[in-house]
Amino acid sequence: xxxxxxxxxxxxxxxxxxxxxxxxxxxxxxxxxxxxxxxxxxxxxxxxxxxxxxxxxxxxxxxxxxxxxxxxxxxxxxxxxxxxxxxxxxxxxxxxxxxxxxxxxxxxxxxxxxxxxxxxxxxxxxxxxxxxxxxxxxxxxxxxxxxxxxxxxxxxxxxxxxxxxxxxxxxxxxxxx
Amino acid sequence: xxxxxxxxxxxxxxxxxxxxxxxxxxxxxxxxxxxxxxxxxxxxxxxxxxxxxxxxxxxxxxxxxxxxxxxxxxxxxxxxxxxxxxxxxxxxxxxxxxxxxxxxxxxxxxxxxxxxxxxxxxxxxxxxxxxxxxxxxxxxxxxxxxxxxxxxxxxxxxxxxxxxxxxxxxxxxxxxx
Numbered sequence: 001x002x003x004x005x006x007x008x009x010x011x012x013x014x015x016x017x018x019x020x021x022x023x024x025x026x027x028x029x030x031x032x033x034x035x036x037x038x039x040x041x042x043x044x045x046x047x048x049x050x051x052x053x054x055x056x057x058x059x060x061x062x063x064x065x066x067x068x069x070x071x072x073x074x075x076x077x078x079x080x081x082x083x084x085x086x087x088x089x090x091x092x093x094x095x096x097x098x099x100x101x102x103x104x105x106x107x108x109x110x111x112x113x114x115x116x117x118x119x120x121x122x123x124x125x126x127x128x129x130x131x132x133x134x135x136x137x138x139x140x141x142x143x144x145x146x147x148x149x150x151x152x153x154x155x156x157x158x159x160x161x162x163x164x165x166x167x168x169x170x171x172x173x174x175x176x177x
Numbered sequence: 178x179x180x181x182x183x184x185x186x187x188x189x190x191x192x193x194x195x196x197x198x199x200x201x202x203x204x205x206x207x208x209x210x211x212x213x214x215x216x217x218x219x220x221x222x223x224x225x226x227x228x229x230x231x232x233x234x235x236x237x238x239x240x241x242x243x244x245x246x247x248x249x250x251x252x253x254x255x256x257x258x259x260x261x262x263x264x265x266x267x268x269x270x271x272x273x274x275x276x277x278x279x280x281x282x283x284x285x286x287x288x289x290x291x292x293x294x295x296x297x298x299x300x301x302x303x304x305x306x307x308x309x310x311x312x313x314x315x316x317x318x319x320x321x322x323x324x325x326x327x328x329x330x331x332x333x334x335x336x337x338x339x340x341x342x343x344x345x346x347x348x349x350x351x352x353x354x
Contacts, residue, residue: 014308014310014324014333014350015193015323015324015328016192016193016324020330030332123316131191133191135348137332137333137334137335137350138330138331138332138333139300139324139328139330139331139333140330141324141326141327141328141329141330141331142326142327142328146192147191147192147193147316147318149318149319150318150319151192151316151318151319152318153197153315153316153317153318154315154316154318155207155314155315156191156314156315156316156344157314157344158314158340158344158345158346161338161339161340161346162338162340163335163338163339163348167333167334167335167350168335169335169338169346169348171312171340171346173191173314
């Protein structure tokens, strides 16, 4: 059986923000280039499950029901879970337990779409396997950081690094616990 | 006349810390390799002046007088300036004014050795010209961040990027004001 990996694929400013003030994502436009997805399609092809924070979900799903993740099983981490099932499940239980259950079941890799709280919990639970960061050439100065303060230190192993004509620098790390 | 550039050459963890708790720099050992200085010698050859924060100075200068920067003119930014002159000057005046004066005088580039306060002031004064960040493959979780919160947003232009067998990823940016 394929060992399912829990993978983060995310863009940040050089000062480490995944969004500016008021969840502003317009800085991502700086690196938009025709026909260049910076590896997202390959990443998405290797995952069949998405675990996403409630706030992020509300940003990417305009009506709160239809999924931009196509055929994937989506778990929306939300304090107010509901009994919905199907391709989008609201999940109000323990994140660590959900991820452990997913990893021990069969499937492709697991795509994490979340902010500092979710990433922090996954790192502290030693469940995040891989981090791919695309650094956008800007300092935002304030906003939502990717990593929250107070994490346990953790070593990384560089697996791939490169840059693009837009100025985006991408590096993929395996997390070493 | 050569236009003197104000340049930062610095290493951070992937989560953006230049030092761990208690100014711990031991994470830098992770990428120490025989004969590999990650471009520092070239950088140092292109500068003849160092502007350094008092805390950083006290870390790198064991006796507070002898300079690890060899022949370079050193300005130690310190609230308690003293009338010393020579290769090491304690400077208690306005940092922005000092940098403006240095940039309008002849010389090689200017090397910045400072923390979030100095970097923030130089960015907000539009005086920092170039940022070279070497990212060490580790998440420190807490410590001294390179960039403080609340900076004005500023765009960057990627000038060079690459990675090394140690896992260090280096990117150099021109600051676009």
